[in-house]
Amino acid sequence: MTAPLLRASGLEKRFGALVAASAITLDVQAGERVSLIGSNGAGKTTFVNMITGYLKPDAGRIELAGRDITPLDPRAITRLGVARSFQIPQLYPALSVLDNMLVAIACQENRLSFWQVARRADAVARADALLERFTLLEHRERLVAELPGGVRKLLDIAMALTGEPQLLLLDEPTSGVSAEEKFPMMEIVMTAVGAQPLTVLFVEHDMDIVERYADRVVAFYSGRIIADAAPQAALAADEVRRYVTGTLEVTTC
Amino acid sequence: MSASISTAVPAVPMRPPQRASRHLLVIGGIALTAALLVAGAFMPKWLTFLVTMAASHGLVSLGIVLMMRGGVVSFGQGLVFAIGAYAAALAYTRLGMTDAIGLAVLGGFVATLAVAPFAPLLSRYRGIFFAMLTLALSMVVFGVLVKTDALGGSDGFNMGRVTVLGQKLGDAQVGYVLYAVTIVAAAVLALLARIYFDSSRGLLSLAVRDNELRVEYLGGSVRRAMAINFMLAAFAGGTGGALVVMSLGHIDPNFSYWTTSGEFVFVAILAGWQSVLAVFIASTVLEVVRSFSSLYFPNTWQLSLGLFLLFVIRFLPRGIGSLWIRRTGASRHQDAPR
Numbered sequence: 081m082t083a084p085l086l087r088a089s090g091l092e093k094r095f096g097a098l099v100a101a102s103a104i105t106l107d108v109q110a111g112e113r114v115s116l117i118g119s120n121g122a123g124k125t126t127f128v129n130m131i132t133g134y135l136k137p138d139a140g141r142i143e144l145a146g147r148d149i150t151p152l153d154p155r156a157i158t159r160l161g162v163a164r165s166f167q168i169p170q171l172y173p174a175l176s177v178l179d180n181m182l183v184a185i186a187c188q189e190n191r192l193s194f195w196q197v198a199r200r201a202d203a204v205a206r207a208d209a210l211l212e213r214f215t216l217l218e219h220r221e222r223l224v225a226e227l228p229g230g231v232r233k234l235l236d237i238a239m240a241l242t243g244e245p246q247l248l249l250l251d252e253p254t255s256g257v258s259a260e261e262k263f264p265m266m267e268i269v270m271t272a273v274g275a276q277p278l279t280v281l282f283v284e285h286d287m288d289i290v291e292r293y294a295d296r297v298v299a300f301y302s303g304r305i306i307a308d309a310a311p312q313a314a315l316a317a318d319e320v321r322r323y324v325t326g327t328l329e330v331t332t333c
Numbered sequence: 334m335s336a337s338i339s340t341a342v343p344a345v346p347m348r349p350p351q352r353a354s355r356h357l358l359v360i361g362g363i364a365l366t367a368a369l370l371v372a373g374a375f376m377p378k379w380l381t382f383l384v385t386m387a388a389s390h391g392l393v394s395l396g397i398v399l400m401m402r403g404g405v406v407s408f409g410q411g412l413v414f415a416i417g418a419y420a421a422a423l424a425y426t427r428l429g430m431t432d433a434i435g436l437a438v439l440g441g442f443v444a445t446l447a448v449a450p451f452a453p454l455l456s457r458y459r460g461i462f463f464a465m466l467t468l469a470l471s472m473v474v475f476g477v478l479v480k481t482d483a484l485g486g487s488d489g490f491n492m493g494r495v496t497v498l499g500q501k502l503g504d505a506q507v508g509y510v511l512y513a514v515t516i517v518a519a520a521v522l523a524l525l526a527r528i529y530f531d532s533s534r535g536l537l538s539l540a541v542r543d544n545e546l547r548v549e550y551l552g553g554s555v556r557r558a559m560a561i562n563f564m565l566a567a568f569a570g571g572t573g574g575a576l577v578v579m580s581l582g583h584i585d586p587n588f589s590y591w592t593t594s595g596e597f598v599f600v601a602i603l604a605g606w607q608s609v610l611a612v613f614i615a616s617t618v619l620e621v622v623r624s625f626s627s628l629y630f631p632n633t634w635q636l637s638l639g640l641f642l643l644f645v646i647r648f649l650p651r652g653i654g655s656l657w658i659r660r661t662g663a664s665r666h667q668d669a670p671r
Contacts, residue, residue, distance in 0.1 A: 132550070153549070154549050154550050155549050155550075155552055155553070155554060158549075158550055158551065158552040159552050163550075164550060170544055170546055170547040170550065171543075171544065171547065172539070172540045172543035172544050172547070173543060173544075174539065174542075174543050175536075175539060175540065175543065179536060179539075180540075182533070182536060183533075183536055183537060183540040183548070183551065183553075184551050186533035186536065186537065186553075187537070187548065187551035187552045187553035188551055188552050190552065191533065192533050192534045192537055192553070193532055193533050193534060194528070194529055194532050194534050195528060195532060196532055196533060197355075197531050197532060197533075198531060198532060198533045198535065198536040200533075203533075239547075239551065242551075243551070243552065
């Protein structure tokens with residue numbers, strides 16, 4: 081078995097009395113599509129925030145391709161090939177869609193210049209190619225502040241991909257999107273992501289989405305992992321049905 | 334399943350980038366500079382002096398605008414203004430350096446070097462904290478200058494007439510030559526500022542202003558961007574200070590006083606952050622309003638200035654620059670709630 085791309089070992093995180101992560105241990109192989117599920121407050125986003133350096137674990141170690149990234153800040157981790165999108169899209173609302181992409185490209189290429197115009201031809205071409213993959217090309221000159229939520233979500237993910245990362249973390253990519261738009265949106269994302277050799281971890285609440293797009297499901301409850309298996313097996317586990325999907329009735333005497 | 338999601342807003346046709354090309358920018362800048370140089374030869378002396386002051390003060394405000402694009406406003410820009418001016422005046426009186434161009438460049442560099450150690454600290458602060466810290470620094474320098482007898486204390490000291498490219502300036506030429514030096518220096522720095530605004534680093538400043546978290550998650554350094562802006566602003570401010578002291582022939586600690594910094598902020602707000610040209614227009618407006626108001630209402634000219642600013646904030650909330658900058662891209666939503 082090859083070494084995992086991502087290895088989290090014994091992660092602990094507390095916020096006062098609240099246990100947000102308890103003994104989280106997880107290996108993710110390159111190329112896997114892993115869905116992180118769990119009810120609100122289960123620890124999914126805390127886990128993502130620890131991987132990306134926004135939160136430092138109280139204990140434990142995080143490795144990316146064998147390298148310890150636990151003490152690094154988000155910027156350094158991004159430079160090592162970890163990208164993320166956010167539950168609430170983190171964009172530049174006062175800039176156009178294209179300028180949002182150009183900021184992302186300039187930052188991730190580390191080619192910030194005092195002299196070269198931001199809209200240099202090769203950067204614009206790269207931005208357009210990604211926007212096309214995400215069906216956003218028609219919005220390229222539109223201000224982000226004017227865009228509907230679903231389009232912002234797609235742009236948020238498109239920006240994360242500008243650096244051609246090894247590992248992509250999607251925090252609830254379909255949250256805030258209407259039920260009928262969830263699958264089309266996820267289809268766009270997965271098609272666009274599929275063009276790159278990428279490992280994807282995505283936090284998701286919609287189990288139909290999870291079943292369709294994940295190779296593996298990791299279920300969280302009260303800051304610990306309660307299931308880690310293929311989608312059907314994980315979703316059928318008693319603890320997952322009881323604490324996550326709510327499909328197992330709790331009997332009381 | 335078809336992979337499309339509703340957009341709720343009609344798509345707009347793609348259009349080419351709106352920014353003017355470099356060539357047009359340079360040609361336009363040269364033409365405007367040449368026109369001002371020619372016009373200066375026919376201006377009355379009072380007007381030449383007024384425009385000289387407006388252009389050199391405009392450089393200081395340009396520094397504030399540069400920082401405003403990154404989301405912070407310095408209330409202590411008088412600090413770099415004073416450092417640049419004192420550096421030029423001291424180089425003249427103590428070192429015998431008399432060339433106006435050299436003194437202007439020296440003022441910029443000394444101001445940048447003097448504040449560089451504070452840039453990493455200041456880059457950690459935003460909003461009122463940044464404003465107050467810069468104000469505090471400028472007032473510390475003011476206090477030191479007032480108490481330093483070697484620099485003339487609260488009275489300051491005089492400097493003599495500068496030379497330009499080795500040529501001594503006669504009474505008849507000095508006003509115009511200093512006007513020309515100031516106009517050219519302002520034009521060069523304005524052009525460089527425009528190039529910076531349109532560059533990827535300039536775009537990053539706007540991104541920092543909008544969403545710092547995402548900049549870091551894209552691998553960009555917010556603090557480095559803020560520190561760079563602060564030091565570039567110091568260079569512009571120091572150069573402005575050196576140009577002013579050469580025209581006035583006198584320097585005193587009031588260059589660093591908080592009311593002086595306030596005037597620079599006034600001009601920056603009047604101009605808005607979109608246009609470089611607007612900064613110099615706003616600076617000229619301030620000089621004109623100040624000159625005429627102090628002539629006709631000597632004790633209440635600040636009242637006229639305040640009323641004028643209120644008018645601009647009410648009717649041009651994005652500053653004078655919004656009169657000709659199209660409401661597109663970065664410019665359109667800058668006054669939206671943040």
